[in-house]
Amino acid sequence: MKQKLYKILPLVQKPARYIGGELNSIIKIPADVSLRFAFCFPDKYEIGMSHLGMEIIYFLINEREDTWCERCFAPDIDMEAQMRKEGIPLFALESKDALTEFDVIGFTLQYELSFSTVLNMLDLAGIPLLAKERKDLSNLVIAGGPCVSNPEPLADFIDVFQLGDGEELMMEFLDLYKKYKDAGKSKEEFLIACTKIEGLYVPSLYDVSYNEDGTIREIKPQKGAPAVVRKRVVKDLASVYYPDKFIVPFINIVHDRVSTEVFRGCIRGCRFCQAGFIYRPIREKPWQVIDNNARNLIDSTGYDEISLVSLSTSDYTELQPLLSSMIDWTTEKKINISLPSLRVDNFSNELIEKLKLIRKSGLTFAPEAGSQRLRDAINKNISEEEIMNTVRIAFSSGWTTVKLYFMLGLPTETKEDVEEIIALSRRIVDEFYALSNRPKGKVPTVKISASSFVPKPHTPFQWEPQEHRKSLIEKSEYLRNEARAPKSKIYVSAHDINSVFLEAVFARGDRRLSPILLEAWKRGCKFDSWFEHFNFDIYMEIFSDLGIDPEWYANRRREFAEILPWDHLDYGITKEFLIREAKKAYKSETTAHCRIKCSACGAASLNGGECGAKC
Amino acid sequence: MQNVRIIFSKTDNARFISHLDLVRCFQRAFQRANIPIIFTEGFNPKPYMTFAMPLSLGIEGLNEILDIKVKNMGFDEIKIRLEKEMPEGIKILSCHEPEIKASEVGFSQYIIEIKQRAMSLEAFDKAVYELLTTPGLTVSKLGKQGKRKVVKEISLTENIQSLKNWNDNRETNVITMILTSNNSFGINPFLVLNLIEERLEISFDSAHIIRKKMLTLDGKDFYSLD
Numbered sequence: 001m002k003q004k005l006y007k008i009l010p011l012v013q014k015p016a017r018y019i020g021g022e023l024n025s026i027i028k029i030p031a032d033v034s035l036r037f038a039f040c041f042p043d044k045y046e047i048g049m050s051h052l053g054m055e056i057i058y059f060l061i062n063e064r065e066d067t068w069c070e071r072c073f074a075p076d077i078d079m080e081a082q083m084r085k086e087g088i089p090l091f092a093l094e095s096k097d098a099l100t101e102f103d104v105i106g107f108t109l110q111y112e113l114s115f116s117t118v119l120n121m122l123d124l125a126g127i128p129l130l131a132k133e134r135k136d137l138s139n140l141v142i143a144g145g146p147c148v149s150n151p152e153p154l155a156d157f158i159d160v161f162q163l164g165d166g167e168e169l170m171m172e173f174l175d176l177y178k179k180y181k182d183a184g185k186s187k188e189e190f191l192i193a194c195t196k197i198e199g200l201y202v203p204s205l206y207d208v209s210y211n212e213d214g215t216i217r218e219i220k221p222q223k224g225a226p227a228v229v230r231k232r233v234v235k236d237l238a239s240v241y242y243p244d245k246f247i248v249p250f251i252n253i254v255h256d257r258v259s260t261e262v263f264r265g266c267i268r269g270c271r272f273c274q275a276g277f278i279y280r281p282i283r284e285k286p287w288q289v290i291d292n293n294a295r296n297l298i299d300s301t302g303y304d305e306i307s308l309v310s311l312s313t314s315d316y317t318e319l320q321p322l323l324s325s326m327i328d329w330t331t332e333k334k335i336n337i338s339l340p341s342l343r344v345d346n347f348s349n350e351l352i353e354k355l356k357l358i359r360k361s362g363l364t365f366a367p368e369a370g371s372q373r374l375r376d377a378i379n380k381n382i383s384e385e386e387i388m389n390t391v392r393i394a395f396s397s398g399w400t401t402v403k404l405y406f407m408l409g410l411p412t413e414t415k416e417d418v419e420e421i422i423a424l425s426r427r428i429v430d431e432f433y434a435l436s437n438r439p440k441g442k443v444p445t446v447k448i449s450a451s452s453f454v455p456k457p458h459t460p461f462q463w464e465p466q467e468h469r470k471s472l473i474e475k476s477e478y479l480r481n482e483a484r485a486p487k488s489k490i491y492v493s494a495h496d497i498n499s500v501f502l503e504a505v506f507a508r509g510d511r512r513l514s515p516i517l518l519e520a521w522k523r524g525c526k527f528d529s530w531f532e533h534f535n536f537d538i539y540m541e542i543f544s545d546l547g548i549d550p551e552w553y554a555n556r557r558r559e560f561a562e563i564l565p566w567d568h569l570d571y572g573i574t575k576e577f578l579i580r581e582a583k584k585a586y587k588s589e590t591t592a593h594c595r596i597k598c599s600a601c602g603a604a605s606l607n608g609g610e611c612g613a614k615c
Numbered sequence: 616m617q618n619v620r621i622i623f624s625k626t627d628n629a630r631f632i633s634h635l636d637l638v639r640c641f642q643r644a645f646q647r648a649n650i651p652i653i654f655t656e657g658f659n660p661k662p663y664m665t666f667a668m669p670l671s672l673g674i675e676g677l678n679e680i681l682d683i684k685v686k687n688m689g690f691d692e693i694k695i696r697l698e699k700e701m702p703e704g705i706k707i708l709s710c711h712e713p714e715i716k717a718s719e720v721g722f723s724q725y726i727i728e729i730k731q732r733a734m735s736l737e738a739f740d741k742a743v744y745e746l747l748t749t750p751g752l753t754v755s756k757l758g759k760q761g762k763r764k765v766v767k768e769i770s771l772t773e774n775i776q777s778l779k780n781w782n783d784n785r786e787t788n789v790i791t792m793i794l795t796s797n798n799s800f801g802i803n804p805f806l807v808l809n810l811i812e813e814r815l816e817i818s819f820d821s822a823h824i825i826r827k828k829m830l831t832l833d834g835k836d837f838y839s840l841d
Binding site for chain 1 (some may be wrong): 628629631632633635636637639640642643644645646648656660672673700702703704820821823
């Protein structure tokens with residue numbers, strides 16, 4: 001194996017992605033463990049190694065003496081070609097053993113466009129793709145991550161899905177697996193036993209039937225499986241496991257830094273945002289714990305940057321004491337702090353004074369919509385005054401570049417709403433020139449990033465149609481044209497509309513899309529989230545060949561009464577709450593965030609009635 | 616402040632760590648080891664680090680040279696701290712005061728082990744020797760002229776300083792060469808191997824390249840453990 005690898009590694013780009021041996025990676029002796037777990041990320045190394053969840057689960061599982069958890073990523077195109085040519089199966093980085101040697105193969109599903117890569121990885125490993133063709137308990141294929149909130153398009157391929165926080169669930173799952181493996185039980189016996197653990201979903205134990213119009217008639221559990229599977233939450237984030245080290249890759253990865261988690265969940269309830277709902281209820285970590293995590297990670301890795309991660313870091317109630325402490329010791333050690341998710345409405349002078357000590361890079365904010373009306377409809381809950389106030393502080397403090405995230409095709413969006421994106425950007429440019437204390441001799445830059453809205457499960461917009469591609473293209477063309485005006489100082493980057501369409505199909509797809517994925521893999525699809533690898537035409541051919549209308553999934557309005565493919569998966573949010581929110585959106589009415597007023601979303605029930613928002 | 620020369624080896628899997636990645640790898644190791652390395656002045660301070668001659672990806676190095684500046688710490692202490700922090704495949708062999716400036720590297724000595732089945736070991740030895748000692752031998756190399764990419768013809772005759780080749784009588788041919796490698800110009804041994812494959816019309820099963828050491832412009836060893 002090693003000799004074969006040495007032969008092909010000189011022939012591929014960035015071979016350090018395939019050698020393992022990075023600092024802090026964990027080597028065990030196979031004979032000393034009774035379980036082997038392959039943590040698979042269905043994308044390239046530099047993407048997968050940037051994923052915080054993988055670091056947590058990797059070190060957590062390896063705390064167990066009876067289990068060795070290794071990593072596996074999708075090899076790049078050139079490496080895959082060499083591996084197939086030399087007959088090298090997909091291997092885990094630590095031991096270089098083929099995935100077929102592993103008891104459990106666990107994928108994390110972070111985005112829908114990685115589904116085809118899951119299949120390609122299984123095939124490259126020589127593991128049958130269809131769950132029903134894997135008869136033994138060994139090579140059990142499981143998956144977790146946000147896409148598991150509707151995993152139905154992968155129902156034919158995955159044996160068990162894990163819903164919600166992995167820390168406790170994974171350990172219980174491995175205990176159960178070990179018990180059944182040691183007792184020589186069958187795969188079927190094990191799968192049935194899984195259904196007794198909250199958070200484990202076995203798709204093969206559910207029969208789905210359909211109405212004549214194509215909608216779902218019934219989702220029927222079999223063999224004692226529960227009618228509804230509830231996601232798991234970790235109740236106490238102060239004591240939850242967090243690694244004191246991260247693996248330090250040799251190559252430059254996308255997020256080349258250590259990260260420490262600040263809180264889980266979100267108080268905001270922006271109606272388009274899936275993460276804002278599926279990670280509820282909000283649970284904060286005490287600042288001392290975070291500070292301590294950060295110190296450990298810096299000491300054990302030698303990184304010069306640490307990121308404070310959450311869905312909206314400026315909502316963290318203990319941000320001031322945390323930053324005060326961190327700025328002291330990070331300045332001394334020449335460490336940068338990065339705060340990736342800030343909101344404009346609580347971007348105080350105090351915070352920016354701290355930020356100035358941190359680093360002078362560009363500032364990025366997400367108004368999401370240009371007009372106040374549409375911001376209200378999506379419950380973004382920020383006013384134009386707050387946006388302008390923030391850019392004013394930023395410009396006065398020396399920043400000249402502001403990056404703004406917008407979405408096109410949001411529910412209720414009109415032509416005027418899109419025009420407001422440009423108008424708002426122009427007002428920001430004007431604001432710069434109107435400031436007497438602006439950076440001298442410099443020009444402002446407003447960068448607009450326009451993505452297209454994808455309706456997601458478990459959100460108030462889960463019933464909404466995605467806007468048709470043609471009109472999305474027109475809207476982004478409009479933005480580009482306006483930005484082209486001389487001296488506009490506005491720059492527009494828009495996302496690929498075709499890939500967003502496919503994302504919308506799979507996001508709310510059902511299990512009738514499994515054959516589409518299988519066929520897509522057969523016809524060479526993989527790395528669909530990479531512009532250079534994505535082949536939209538092949539997908540459209542397959543939909544046509546298999547007689548499935550993708551627009552029925554992406555562009556159709558669902559009735560509130562319709563049974564949705566993920567209705568048997570309970571993320572704590574009640575349907576009544578989502579319907580209330582959807583109806584408010586149609587009236588452009590906002591909902592106050594969880595610390596002002598509880599909206600009775602239902603998520604507190606996941607946590608024994610406790611919610612960290614404490615309004 | 617003191618100048619410190621670190622001699623290290625980069626073998627096994629570590630040969631696939633690129634030069635840029637190696638720089639980062641050392642930076643982080645200094646940080647973890649709490650070695651008081653001196654940073655450059657300015658907006659984005661970087662530690663002072665000079666690698667005598669970067670090693671191409673895929674080549675093992677037995678006596679690689681890195682110079683750093685340190686506030687004050689004994690050579691032994693630096694070595695002890697640093698060796699604990701290096702990943703698999705990179706070993707710290709020595710820390711000492713630099714005797715010669717790193718910019719005086721003139722040549723690199725390579726040992727290349729080749730496995731091929733197209734020719735007998737003896738015939739291959741002979742053919743390689745004849746090829747590489749051909750008077751006026753050149754190899755084409757893709758280079759840059761400003762921003763344009765151009766193919767340059769490079770003389771091998773002038774840049775191969777010494778050549779020995781033999782075989783182990785079982786399956787491996789070995790070539791030892793000293794090639795020009797200085798601040799402004801260097802011959803990558805992969806170029807020579809490609810030329811051999813092309814001219815002899817064979818393809819190797821494997822070629823394992825090791826840089827044994829670096830030599831000064833007047834041919835003296837920079838540093839060698841043996």
